[in-house]
Amino acid sequence: MSALPPPERVEGFGLYNVSVSPVFRPGSLDALREALATCASNGSKPVFRGAGRSYGDASTNPAGPVVEMTGLNAVAGFDEASGIVRAGAGLTLGDLWKWSIPRGFWPPVVTGTMHVTLGGAVAMNVHGKNGWKKGTIGDHVESVSILRDGCRVEEIAHGTRAFDDVVGNWRLPDPIVEVSLKLKKVATGYLDVEATAAPNLAATLAGLDGAKEDWDYVVGWMDCWASGRSLGRSVLHVANEHPAKEGEPRGLSVEEQVADIHTGPVPAPVLLLGLKLTAAGPQMRFVNFGKYAASLLGGRARTRQSLVAYSFLLDYLPGWNEAYRPGGFIQYQLFVPRDAAEAAFERALDLQHEMGVVSSLAVVKRHRADRFSRGYALDGFSLALDFPVTRKNASRLIALARAFDALLLSCGGRAYKAKDCVGSVERLAAARGAA
Ligand SMILES: Cc1cc2nc3c(=O)[nH]c(=O)nc-3n(C[C@H](O)[C@H](O)[C@H](O)COP(=O)(O)OP(=O)(O)OC[C@H]3O[C@@H](n4cnc5c(N)ncnc54)[C@H](O)[C@@H]3O)c2cc1C
Structure with a gap:
């Protein structure tokens, strides 16, 4: 039985969620197979990690190892006529645009940072500022390849039930190793x-x-x-x-x-x-x-x-x-149906004033409904709110997040795991399951 690597500190981007975990950093498919075999022989279930740009606990693992996928980052093929690029799941959007822009192509959906991997983007089904017109990244993925059971690579095509099970599935049991994405042709940059x-x-x-x-x-x-x-x-x-x-x-x-x-x-x-x-x-x-x-x-x-x-x-x-060290910061992104948005966001703003914790950075976007069963986007708006965490405001912030949870439940809204630092996605799922 091979030993796990020594544990190290693994942080969410908000620096508020942390685990101490053995971290594998495979640079090839064979090294990934080896890492998964080591996890299996130690009886531990890994969490996969891209560039660690999720704000909360999505790619930390308090219960075991983390497998960081950034080493699988090669561009494996490109069809200029269709604009479809096939690349390792660890390739970041930053490296992708640097590769594609001289060829006259741009990723169809990009996040507010370029430092996210294709695998992380698909597992969260990320959106951009063009969410109304272009939806989420899953809409533009032609296929994904998964390493099944630690050994065989299986390609899954868009439109199948298996594909729907991968897109937006932030706790995939098997890693995404390759993504085929249809890029957008641009006349200028x-x-x-x-x-x-x-x-x-x-x-x-x-x-x-x-x-x-x-x-x-x-x-x-x-x-x-x-x-x-x-x-x-x-x-x-x-x-x-x-x-x-x-x-x-x-x-x-x-x-x-x-x-x-x-x-x-x-x-x-x-x-x-x-x-x-x-x-x-x-x-x-x-x-x-x-x-x-x-x-x-x-x-x-x-x-x-x-x-x-x-x-x-x-x-x-x-x-x-x-x-934001030492306390870190949390983000909460509320997704709310169009007709409920004005009242819900007014309440979300009032709650911040009433509780004395006001967001330092807030972004509002328009979205169309998600096409995937694990979706979070709906025909409406989202409001993403950043809050620094200090010793003085920590308990009020948690209370505020619980009030946001209740607000989303009452108006048919959703929370988004990529931004969730306080377990809201799981709480809302449990509450809706119980309803
Ligand atoms: C500054 C900033 C701006 C952002 N703006 C946006 C935005 O505009 N829109 C938006 O939607 N999101 C946004 N995000 C969130 C970010 O896009 C997502 O959290 C994205 O998933 C991060 O990708 P990552 O490669 O860092 O993955 P990680 O955060 O490391 O992991 C994300 C999830 O994917 C899983 N995962 C990662 N790689 C694999 C793999 N190869 N196989 C299987 N599972 C895997 C992980 O287990 C985890 O559940 C932003 C984040 C930051 C820091």
Whole structure:
């Protein structure tokens, strides 16, 4: 019997959920088989891990080993005519776009960070800012390959029952080893982005809803500190593909994509330090106000941005989650049906004010209904809320999360495991099962 590797600290991205687990890092299928055989001979059930970008406990394992899949990251094939790429499950979206953009292709769905693996994206069935038009990543996956029972590779095609069992299944018993994804052909690597201010919650939701047919990407950055008539005010960012024009750069190189990523006059290390000093403090009220006020002053501004700069705003400050040590932070993303959204989000905002824990960063999106049985997206809106955890606010935060659970139960909403740090997904499933 081979021994398990020595245990090490394994963290969720929010740094709040932690396990101490033996970690395997196979770099090939054979090494993966070996790792799974070692787990089996020790009687332990592994949890698979991609890049560890889930906020909570999805890829930690208090009960045993973790198998990190990032070593299986090769591009195995590409059909230019169909745009279908076949790649190892450990390839990140970041490495994928760097490979695909010079060929004129872009991933059909990307998350707010490029540092997620294809396997992790499929196991959570992630969404992007184009959720209304393009759904979730599972809609664009042609097939997945699974290593069954630790030995044989089985390819599963889209549309089968077995496929439906993989997409969004964050506790797969067998690892995804390869993903075939249909990429999107793009004429340029740029987007035309429009930013507008929405003065309250009703305007935020109406703005996103009204933009969803005319714009490919639709997202709002909400200021949760605002209250009264300004409750739910947001900066809305909508974007469409920038068409190719004679004499203009195409933006189809990695250099052109990253050239648009900058943090303005303040260098990233200074911003990080600022975040560390203010993350858990009331100063975030002024940061949120400043962002909203700037959008008011800017009017209905239209700018050209690279796909990378627009899509991965949260990657501008590498390692920003470290600013939240030692307590870490939790995220809670509420998915709510369209007709219930205004009342539900108003309550979610009021609850934060009543309990004295207000989100430092809040993102609102429009979604269409998920096509997969383990889905979380519905025809409606989501509101993702970040909260730093401190010794002073920890118990109020848990109470707030339980109140959000009750709110979702009452309005037919859903929680999302990729963001769940406090067991809400399991609680809601148990409550609905019992109902
Ligand atoms: C800054 C930031 C922004 C984000 N924005 C979005 C967003 O816009 N939309 C969105 O939907 N999500 C978003 N997320 C969440 C993130 O996309 C998901 O949590 C995603 O699953 C992370 O991928 P990962 O490779 O890090 O997987 P991990 O977090 O390591 O794992 C995720 C799940 O997949 C399983 N898994 C991973 N690899 C495999 C495999 N090869 N085989 C079987 N199971 C596997 C794990 O067991 C776990 O349950 C964001 C996260 C961050 C940190």
